[in-house]
Amino acid sequence: MTYTIAEPCVDVLDKACIEECPVDCIYEGGRMLYIHPDECVDCGACEPVCPVEAIFYEDDVPDEWSDYVKANVDFFDDLGSPGGAAKLGKVAYDPPFIKNLPPMGEE
Template sequence: MTYIIAEPCVDVLDRACVEECPVDCIYEGGRMLYIQPDECVDCGACEPVCPVEAIFYEDDVPDDWEPYVSANVDFFDKLGSPGGASKVGKTEYDPPFIKGLPPMGEED
């Protein structure tokens, strides 16, 4: 089990969680952030600092956002476990589900 970042993060990319993560396991895609499950130590430090409340323990992801669990898996199928997000930096990759979403995070 791990933490999952869900819909409120799409196109927001606040990064407060990245700064708080003690093990550097939160990776940046083109439109959102992803938590590497093999690198995450389940400390939960990221969850309370997320300003848009997008981070959930995997078992607590709301039903409407269940596809984000698969999107997280898909992101790391391609990237693997590089041993730290700072080694990789921002990628422009997002899984097809995320790429296909309409623009979000913008208030008119």
């Protein structure tokens, strides 16, 4: 189990969670942020700082956003485990589920 980022993050990308993460496991995609399921240590530091309340413990993701659990995993299929988001920087990729969503977030 790990933390996952859901729909409220799409097209918002606030990044307060990145600053709070002690293990640098929150990666930036094209439209949202993703938590690496193998690098996350389940500390929960990211959850309370998210201004749009998009971060959930995997078991607590609301049913209507359950597809985001898979999207967080899918983001890393080709990327693998780079061992830290800071050295990688923004990745110009989102899984098809995220890429095909209509524009969202704060205007």
